[in-house]
Amino acid sequence: MSKKVSRRQFLTYTLGGTAGFFASTMLFPMVRFAIDPVLKEGGGVGFVEAGLSEKDVTDTPQLIHYDVEAVDGWYEFIEKRTAYVFKNDKGKIVALSPTCKHLGCTVNYNGNPKFKNEFFCPCHFGRYFKDGTNVPGTPPLKPLDEYETKIENGRLLIGPVVKA
Structure with missing residues (x-):
């Protein structure tokens, strides 16, 4: 038994997925910018x-x-x-x-x-x-x-x- 997706559900899934994709592409650089210094290996001071x-x-x-x-x-x-x-x-x-x-x-x-x-x-x-x-x-x-x-x-x- 297959369950059909209505037009309204299809539109909701499509818009939700697109919004999630755009949100992640905007948030990833911000998160990376914030945590990048923590991930960098420290340049130990030599002599x-x-x-x-x-x-x-x-x-x-x-x-x-x-x-x-x-x-x-x-x-x-x-x-x-x-x-x-x-x-x-x-x-x-x-x-x-x-x-x-x-x-x-x-x-x-x-x-x-x-x-x-x-x-x-x-x-x-x-x-x-x-x-x-x-x-x-x-x-x-x-x-x-x-x-x-x-x-x-x-x-x-x-x-x-x-x-x-």
């Missing part, structure tokens, strides 16, 4: 020039400023970054983030005369030893982030954060 030669790095932490080319969705821009760079007791070049792990304030090396040879956060009196580890009993619960470093052609390059 960048730090503006120092190997001989300029001393055993006293010095604050340096350097630029990183970054991509955020479709936007490409230059991100300004800072790091404390020094040679540790073993002669290895270390680069530490100056951002306190407590509330994100900027730490200073020898920033408080009471705490010599330490990083000090003035926001809540957070303290870190020279190697970046937090002083027990002070607000920060984690050490400062450390960046990868390497030397190429006598110049210091700073890379991504070392994964702990």
